[in-house]
Amino acid sequence: xxxxxxxxxxxxxxxxxxxxxxxxxxxxxxxxxxxxxxxxxxxxxxxxxxxxxxxxxxxxxxxxxxxxxxxxxxxxxxxxxxxxxxxxxxxxxxxxxxxxxxxxxxxxxxxxxxxxxxxxxxxxxxxxxxxxxxxxxxxxxxxxxxxxxxxxxxxxxxxxxxxxxxxxxxxxxxxxxxxxxxx
Amino acid sequence: xxxxxxxxxxxxxxxxxxxxxxxxxxxxxxxxxxxxxxxxxxxxxxxxxxxxxxxxxxxxxxxxxxxxxxxxxxxxxx
Numbered sequence: 314x315x316x317x318x319x320x321x322x323x324x325x326x327x328x329x330x331x332x333x334x335x336x337x338x339x340x341x342x343x344x345x346x347x348x349x350x351x352x353x354x355x356x357x358x359x360x361x362x363x364x365x366x367x368x369x370x371x372x373x374x375x376x377x378x379x380x381x382x383x384x385x386x387x388x389x390x391x392x393x394x395x396x397x398x399x400x401x402x403x404x405x406x407x408x409x410x411x412x413x414x415x416x417x418x419x420x421x422x423x424x425x426x427x428x429x430x431x432x433x434x435x436x437x438x439x440x441x442x443x444x445x446x447x448x449x450x451x452x453x454x455x456x457x458x459x460x461x462x463x464x465x466x467x468x469x470x471x472x473x474x475x476x477x478x479x480x481x482x483x484x485x486x487x488x489x490x491x492x493x494x495x496x
Numbered sequence: 497x498x499x500x501x502x503x504x505x506x507x508x509x510x511x512x513x514x515x516x517x518x519x520x521x522x523x524x525x526x527x528x529x530x531x532x533x534x535x536x537x538x539x540x541x542x543x544x545x546x547x548x549x550x551x552x553x554x555x556x557x558x559x560x561x562x563x564x565x566x567x568x569x570x571x572x573x574x
Contacts, residue, residue, distance in 0.1 A: 335534030337527045344522060349511040356512065366518045370525075377526035381533030421509035430508055437506075456506045488502050 325389040332380040340380075343389075344373055350458050351397050357420055357453045358401035360442065368404070372396045391464065394454075398468055418442075421457075433491065440490035447471075448483035455480055 328346075331339025351372065355365035372393060379385065386392030420438050423430035441449055447469060454460040454468070466476040497505075547556040 332530070335530045335537065337530050340526050340530060341523060344519075344526075348514050348519070348522075352514045352518075353511045366515065369514075370518060370522050373522045374525050374529070377529040381529050419512040421506075422512050423509055427508065430505070433505070434509070437509075452506075456503070457509070457511060484499055484502060487506075488497055488499070491497055491502070 329380075329385045329389055332377070333383065333385055335381075340377060347390075347393055348373075351393060353420065353457060354394065354453060355397050355401055356418065357441075357449060358398065358446070359404055360418060362418065364401075364404055368397055368400045371400055391467070394460075394464075394468055420453075436490060437487065440487050443490075444483050444486055448479045448486070451476055451479040452483040452487070 325343075328339045328343040332343065348369065352365055352369050355368040356362065359365055359368065375396065376386075376393070418438075420441060421434060423434045425431070441452065444452065450469065451462075451465055454465050455462070460468075462473050462476045462480070466473045469476060544556045547553060
């Protein structure tokens with residue numbers, strides 16, 4: 314596994330063992346590895362920066378509380394993604410008519426010199442957010458999180474073939490949208 | 497644009513920045529939780545070894561038995 318900066322990091326099991334010993338450094342490392350991914354995932358689900366931050370905060374503080382009681386998840390990555398998803402779904406259930414905070418929302422970022430991606434960022438992001446929620450979720454998890462379709466299917470409570478179809482339908486719609494923008 | 501090119505284009509985007517305020521919030525709260533737990537553990541260890549030294553090892557054993565054993569109970573619907 315690699316951190317956001319591309320540096321090699323300790324394996325999840327080592328980090329969890331460290332956290333169980335009360336090592337704050339191991340917790341900081343684990344947070345560094347997962348923070349941006351979980352934040353983007355939460356953002357893609359709740360579509361509000363503030364709520365996504367609250368979800369990520371609650372997930373990590375919940376993990377610290379569990380570890381302080383001597384309990385730790387067996388599959389850390391699966392646990393973190395499922396925790397984010399469950400908390401987002403809870404929030405969406407509580408506020409079903411949510412306004413899309415598009416002005417505030419940055420789901421993907423382009424490097425400043427990358428002209429093509431800078432130009433296409435907004436239409437792509439708009440198209441991504443316009444997809445049915447399950448399709449957008451699969452595209453996000455597969456593209457930027459490198460999750461296997463099997464892991465995505467477990468998260469969504471569906472079959473691998475359904476997850477794969479959702480991805481393909483999602484890509485087809487994004488491609489159509491880019492076609493409108495002359496690409 | 498074919499699927500491969502679209503996938504490459506998408507993968508070239510980066511994840512959005514996470515706010516420093518969130519980092520500070522998570523790290524401060526988690527650190528406090530872990531430090532409290534570590535403190536509790538040290539106090540428990542000291543208590544245990546003290547009981548052993550004073551010849552009350554059975555008390556430490558009893559405390560462990562009570563705190564580490566899952567309670568078993570049934571709900572009886574009347």
